[in-house]
Amino acid sequence: xxxxxxxxxxxxxxxxxxxxxxxxxxxxxxxxxxxxxxxxxxxxxxxxxxxxxxxxxxxxxxxxxxxxxxxxxxxxxxxxxxxxxxxxxxxxxxxxxxxxxxxxxxxxxxxxxxxxxxxxxxxxxxxxxxxxxxxxxxxxxxxxxxxxxxxxxxxxxxxxxxxxxxxxxxxxxxxxxxxxxxxxxxxxxxxxxxxxxxxxxxxxxxxxxxxxxxxxxxxxxxxxxxxxxxxxxxxxxxxxxxxxxxxx
Amino acid sequence: xxxxxxxxxxxxxxxxxxxxxxxxxxxxxxxxxxxxxxxxxxxxxxxxxxxxxxxxxxxxxxxxxxxxxxxxxxxxxxxxxxxxxxxxxxxxxxxxxxxxxxxxxxxxxxxxxxxxxxxxxxxxxxxxxxxxxxxxxxxxxxxxxxxxxxxxxxxxxxxxxxxxxxxxxxxxxxxxxxxxxxxxxxxxxxxxxxxxxxxxxxxxxxxxxxxxxxxxxxxxxxxxxxxxxxxxxxxxxxxxxxxxxxxxxxxxxxxxxxxxxxxxxxxxxxxxxxxxxxxxxxxxxxx
Numbered sequence: 001x002x003x004x005x006x007x008x009x010x011x012x013x014x015x016x017x018x019x020x021x022x023x024x025x026x027x028x029x030x031x032x033x034x035x036x037x038x039x040x041x042x043x044x045x046x047x048x049x050x051x052x053x054x055x056x057x058x059x060x061x062x063x064x065x066x067x068x069x070x071x072x073x074x075x076x077x078x079x080x081x082x083x084x085x086x087x088x089x090x091x092x093x094x095x096x097x098x099x100x101x102x103x104x105x106x107x108x109x110x111x112x113x114x115x116x117x118x119x120x121x122x123x124x125x126x127x128x129x130x131x132x133x134x135x136x137x138x139x140x141x142x143x144x145x146x147x148x149x150x151x152x153x154x155x156x157x158x159x160x161x162x163x164x165x166x167x168x169x170x171x172x173x174x175x176x177x178x179x180x181x182x183x184x185x186x187x188x189x190x191x192x193x194x195x196x197x198x199x200x201x202x203x204x205x206x207x208x209x210x211x212x213x214x215x216x217x218x219x220x221x222x223x224x225x226x227x228x229x230x231x232x233x234x235x236x237x238x239x240x241x242x243x244x245x246x247x248x
Numbered sequence: 249x250x251x252x253x254x255x256x257x258x259x260x261x262x263x264x265x266x267x268x269x270x271x272x273x274x275x276x277x278x279x280x281x282x283x284x285x286x287x288x289x290x291x292x293x294x295x296x297x298x299x300x301x302x303x304x305x306x307x308x309x310x311x312x313x314x315x316x317x318x319x320x321x322x323x324x325x326x327x328x329x330x331x332x333x334x335x336x337x338x339x340x341x342x343x344x345x346x347x348x349x350x351x352x353x354x355x356x357x358x359x360x361x362x363x364x365x366x367x368x369x370x371x372x373x374x375x376x377x378x379x380x381x382x383x384x385x386x387x388x389x390x391x392x393x394x395x396x397x398x399x400x401x402x403x404x405x406x407x408x409x410x411x412x413x414x415x416x417x418x419x420x421x422x423x424x425x426x427x428x429x430x431x432x433x434x435x436x437x438x439x440x441x442x443x444x445x446x447x448x449x450x451x452x453x454x455x456x457x458x459x460x461x462x463x464x465x466x467x468x469x470x471x472x473x474x475x476x477x478x479x480x481x482x483x484x485x486x487x488x489x490x491x492x493x494x495x496x497x498x499x500x501x502x503x504x505x506x507x508x509x510x511x512x513x514x515x516x517x518x519x520x521x522x523x524x525x526x527x528x529x530x531x532x533x534x535x
Contacts, residue, residue, distance in 0.1 A: 068425050092431030104426045108418040116412065117419055118430035165431070 018080075019044045019169060019200050020065070025074035025084075026224075027057075027064040034060045036224040037074070042169075047191065047201040049211040052221035053247055058204040059101055061221065062171045065202075066098045067091045078169070093121045097167035101174045101204075103158040105146040111138060114146040114157055118165045125166035134190055135160050152183035159190065170194070171202045176210050188213050208246060220245045252505050253384035259501020260494065261390050261459065264397035265452050267493025269474040270481060271401055272448035275408070278421045278484040279441040282332060282343035287474070288467025289354040290446045293320045294453025295462045296358060299369055309372040309454070316454045317447035324446030328439050351468070358464035366461030393455050400451065401490040404444075408486050417441060421484075476519040482529025492530065 018041055025038040035057050042048045050058045064072045067088035076084045083091050092098075097118070106114055115131070115138065132139040135156040141149060149157060155175055162170060172191070176184045184207070191201060191214045205211040211218070212235060220228040222245065230238050269287060276284045297319050298312035307315065327350065335343050375389040408414040420427040420434050428434040453467070460466055481492030496515055504511040522530060 066429050068429055088425070088429040089431050089433050092429055098429050100426060104423060106419045106422050108422060109415055113415045113419075117415055117427075119432060121431050162430075 017044050021077040023075040027060050027069045028071040040219050044200050046216045047195050047214050048217050049203045049215040050219050050221050056221040057224040058221050062173050095167045096169045097162035099158045099172045103154045105154045107147040109146050111144050112142040115161050118161050122166040126163045131160045152179050169200045173204045176207045255501040255505040259498040260394045263494035263497020264394050266477045266497050267401050267490050268397050268448050268452035270478045270489040270493045272445035273478050274489040276445035285348040286350040287449050288471030289351040291449040291453040292467035294450025295457040298454040298457050299462045312454050317450040320450035321443040321447035325439050325443040328442040355464050366463045369457035369462050371458040405486050476515045479519050480522045482531040485531040488531030
């Protein structure tokens, strides 16, 4: 992957300041109570990873923050603004971008249309030439149907399209799922570069090895609650505990 | 031979109405997942609004072409906001029943005030008369209907398939939740889409007024055939609706010439054949 510097950083909050504050977040799918009071913070410029087993509530946490879960309670503050009652389009326009686990590439749109789909919500989004520096494959396949891309290319497209929007806070749900090691490495480089340029990233990952290459801090989710949290510098001391949590 | 060309022209005229109406139905079905049985009643309202504009407001045909779709489109958007939006996520049957009920109410109200007979709506002066093409006599208004409908259909296709707004619409048809999470106000877009589909029906109503007269049941007579056209073309397919609309109008016209007894049923026979061979319609995709 070329290492061209990203000229313009996205709109940022005060460096290191608290950008996301989640308190007592509960969420339901129909009658099923999934989140039972999630609490955590994300600071500006950080990469924070939610770890946990399948079904622990990691994806639901992201969806609840994004406002695409029908019923949710508690408090989610983004840049000190309460967003728990906001609709997902308003949340997106405040500067939060979401890359879903299933990638959400639209079959009826070609790559260019998929890339240009999310509207620019604020200044500071990456221009197309810088996006193509990050993901050169996409430039060559602009006229292909979105779902005809390989899994790795679809993941790149899913990340690329939210970088255009100017959102400063990215939520990436299992970006490495089902991808070949070489592609995972590329995604890792991309996340590291985005962090360097000032993006704040909330990552959901089951691939702990991958997460450890990019994350500043970790939260462990189990049964819809945060049961532990530690920074990257504390990782070595927590490895045994982490293996128990994740069952690996 | 002149009779054949005359029937072909009638077929193209009917095809124009089929195409405009089935296009509106396809747009609405694609975005709202609703089989809009009120479409015929809204087509009739378009014709009546043109009639009112002319007889009560002195507003001529050309302005009616613009104003009637807007007025009926706004009526449609009110229907969507107050009733149809609550059906999101429910089975198709609920939308079908609700819009069927709306159609009955609207038609009933108009029938109560205007009876069942037709009200005259004059052809605008600029489009009176005809042209001798050598092989047939072409009434100018009928030629205008065919050309104008084709232009409107292609413009709608262009809007949906080739513009950013159309990309939003197509994406929201696939995954409205994700499109909304990108910052697009999907509920507002759904309302506007319903307004667009309804506006197309009203436009067809205005075009039809000078040819078929203005009658409360003019839409009820047409809508069943239009649904057959949509089924043949493929539910939700934009280009499929346009091509099938015009093609079936022509096939119907040719049947009137070669075997008139079958002219009222040929569309339904074709529908059965298509359903047997390709249940998703000629250009439709499996769900």
